[in-house]
Amino acid sequence: MMLSRIANSLFWMGRYLERIEHMARFSKVQYYSSLDAPMSLNKKRVLESMLEMNGLPKNFCKHTDEEVLFHISIARTNSYSMLSCLNAARENARGARDTISSELWEAINTYY
16 A cells, blocks of 8 residues: 555655646757747747746746746746746655665656
């Protein structure tokens, strides 16, 4: 029988890892489509959608490519950034360390 604390940790570990994967794929597709946008207005709209997808308001930054990519990927101040989600997944994995395989634990730490 699994304790509810461990089940909760495993659930959220999986959710955070799914969120990272989804954000990485979405960001890649959206970023490359912003490069192909014919007008700067369309590029701005694509970058705004990337911010909104990550839970940030449209006017969060000046909408430069670097700022948007920074905030959705490695900004420590953004609790929904991929790095923050990876930290949360790692903490949940640590809480269920006895339950998960050593390969999964090593994969999460290597990714970290």
